[in-house]
Amino acid sequence: MMHSSFPKPLKWALTLSLVSILTGCFGSNTKTEKTQPLPDWVTSPPKDSTHLYGVGSADRIENLALAFLQAEQNGNAQIAQQLRTQVSQINTQDTQVTSTQGNEQVSKIHTAYTRVTTAPIELEQTTNVDRFVDTNYVYVLQSIDRSRIVAKLSDALNDTDNTIRQQSKNLSTTVNQPPAEDDWRIYMKLIPHFAQRKSYEEELQLYSTERTLAGKADQDITDIEQQLSNALFAYGFDTSTTNHSQSLASALSEYGFTPKNNSLFQLRSSTSISTETQDSRSYVFENGTLELLDPQGDLLASWTVSARGIAKNQQAAESKASENWSQQAIEAMFTWLTRLD
Numbered sequence: 001m002m003h004s005s006f007p008k009p010l011k012w013a014l015t016l017s018l019v020s021i022l023t024g025c026f027g028s029n030t031k032t033e034k035t036q037p038l039p040d041w042v043t044s045p046p047k048d049s050t051h052l053y054g055v056g057s058a059d060r061i062e063n064l065a066l067a068f069l070q071a072e073q074n075g076n077a078q079i080a081q082q083l084r085t086q087v088s089q090i091n092t093q094d095t096q097v098t099s100t101q102g103n104e105q106v107s108k109i110h111t112a113y114t115r116v117t118t119a120p121i122e123l124e125q126t127t128n129v130d131r132f133v134d135t136n137y138v139y140v141l142q143s144i145d146r147s148r149i150v151a152k153l154s155d156a157l158n159d160t161d162n163t164i165r166q167q168s169k170n171l172s173t174t175v176n177q178p179p180a181e182d183d184w185r186i187y188m189k190l191i192p193h194f195a196q197r198k199s200y201e202e203e204l205q206l207y208s209t210e211r212t213l214a215g216k217a218d219q220d221i222t223d224i225e226q227q228l229s230n231a232l233f234a235y236g237f238d239t240s241t242t243n244h245s246q247s248l249a250s251a252l253s254e255y256g257f258t259p260k261n262n263s264l265f266q267l268r269s270s271t272s273i274s275t276e277t278q279d280s281r282s283y284v285f286e287n288g289t290l291e292l293l294d295p296q297g298d299l300l301a302s303w304t305v306s307a308r309g310i311a312k313n314q315q316a317a318e319s320k321a322s323e324n325w326s327q328q329a330i331e332a333m334f335t336w337l338t339r340l341d
Helices: 008-032 064-093 103-114 146-168 181-207 219-234 245-254 314-337
Strands: 051-059 127-133 137-145 265-278 281-293 299-311
Touching (some): 051 064, 064 181, 103 181, 146 181, 281 314
Antiparallel strands (some): 051 137, 127 137, 265 281, 281 299
């Protein structure tokens, strides 16, 4: 059996000395480890005429992938804010208003546009340019190629304008003449095209680098829109023979149409109601048909609609049911009139 030649006190001293040396070495390595400096793009994102950049950050967590995802979302939000700020500044600078249109006519035509469901266009997505991991945070540099988006939207806008030009060739009057009654179908089908144009124009203004509003219509397109505005104001819908004259007239206005007696179109309605009371509340159910007659008095189309109203008393419930029924009926009529098939 072998025995150490060192006395026990000396052996313990050597052991402690070795531990101290190793600890010192490890500590020295930790102290000399340096954190990489922040990249320049964190505080000064790149700038150029074709791209927009946004810097996003997030707390550094154990799941770095999740941290970077949050940072990218924040970077995308920064790009969106830049776009909103740019459009706001341009809108402030461009205060031109078409003086040939009355406020009521302008309001009607734009109200009609908002009621049309426009087709979305697939645009470029933001991309990640760079990433950086710091001690407590992660950073990302996001970018979007606005030049590609502008080109795509410009092409779509030009195609829409050409469609409007082609369709307007069938109109029998010009911008300086009253709209012809027989042209009502053409005008109704122009509404969704101009609504689509407005949608493209707004997106183009969002991404364009021009100092003025992008997507501004050529004069011939402006003239056609003026004709459409005149037609919507001149053509009317007579609700006087319906059992919901006021609520239907109100709904017509919300869709950009003009309610007035002895007008181009006549509406007829026939409805019935049923009531229930539950938990001290009145429920009124209204079912009925709305009919649209053409200038010659012939039936163009009809829609069967069901609606309900709920209130503390029956009179208020009936009023709400009437309002809801009228809204749904006019919505169905508007969709039919502006269909493109």
